[in-house]
Amino acid sequence: SQKIEQNSEALNIQEGKTATLTCNYTNYSPAYLQWYRQDPGRGPVFLLLIRENEKEKRKERLKVTFDTTLKQSLFHITASQPADSATYLCAHPNSGYALNFGKGTSLLVTP
Amino acid sequence: NAGVTQTPKFQVLKTGQSMTLQCAQDMNHEYMSWYRQDPGMGLRLIHYSVGAGITDQGEVPNGYNVSRSTTEDFPLRLLSAAPSQTSVYFCASSYGRKGTDTQYFGPGTRLTVL
Numbered sequence: 001s002q003k004i005e006q007n008s009e010a011l012n013i014q015e016g017k018t019a020t021l022t023c024n025y026t027n028y029s030p031a032y033l034q035w036y037r038q039d040p041g042r043g044p045v046f047l048l049l050i051r052e053n054e055k056e057k058r059k060e061r062l063k064v065t066f067d068t069t070l071k072q073s074l075f076h077i078t079a080s081q082p083a084d085s086a087t088y089l090c091a092h093p094n095s096g097y098a099l100n101f102g103k104g105t106s107l108l109v110t111p
Numbered sequence: 112n113a114g115v116t117q118t119p120k121f122q123v124l125k126t127g128q129s130m131t132l133q134c135a136q137d138m139n140h141e142y143m144s145w146y147r148q149d150p151g152m153g154l155r156l157i158h159y160s161v162g163a164g165i166t167d168q169g170e171v172p173n174g175y176n177v178s179r180s181t182t183e184d185f186p187l188r189l190l191s192a193a194p195s196q197t198s199v200y201f202c203a204s205s206y207g208r209k210g211t212d213t214q215y216f217g218p219g220t221r222l223t224v225l
Contacts, residue, residue: 008151032211034213034214041218041219042218042219043115043201043203043216043217043218043219044154044201044214044216045216046213046214046215049211049213051211089153089154093209093211094156098144098156098159098169098208099154099214100156101146101153101154102153103151103152103153104153
């Protein structure tokens with residue numbers, strides 16, 4: 001079955017730098033991937049969706065790429081701010097019924 | 112719109128007790144689901160519903176029951192609580208069940224079973 005893997009180690013970066021988070025998948029290439037943000041004590045919030053035939057998707061300071069050869073999606077936050085500190089989850093559709101989530105990567109942006 | 116609401120926010124149960132976690136959405140979404148989130152495990156699907164009167168099991172359904180009598184409500188019932196059910200529970204809804212549909216999550220219920 002499809003497996004989503006995200007770096008379990010927290011990512012610490014300095015304010016103003018670009019944060020890059022990785023989402024790897026095994027087996028077949030999913031038709032699309034979704035990225036969510038989760039703050040402590042709150043539910044995940046949708047950020048971006050990228051389709052298999054899209055190399056890149058942007059939304060303000062966020063950028064997502066999808067490399068079917070590497071079986072990987074990268075999530076970038078440019079000019080990062082302390083307010084970007086959160087856990088970021090990637091997810092792919094599971095048999096069309098629900099989303100299969102990765103375990104998430106915690107991002108800490110320090111001033 | 113209130114979005115997806117969940118009650119209660121916190122709950123402590125003793126082993127063997129039963130309870131119902133409430134979930135409601137006011138977006139007229141067809142699809143609703145329940146996830147549990149445990150440290151190091153990520154979000155795991157418990158049950159889902161593709162419309163009123165239709166429910167099905169997810170990845171970890173044992174010990175939980177659901178029903179969907181209306182479009183708005185999707186309660187999750189714990190029949191006989193066990194310490195292994197200590198977790199944070201999230202309800203989510205989406206317009207449809209396609210993988211491209213955004214899922215809207217509630218604020219979660221933190222459940223502790225002693």
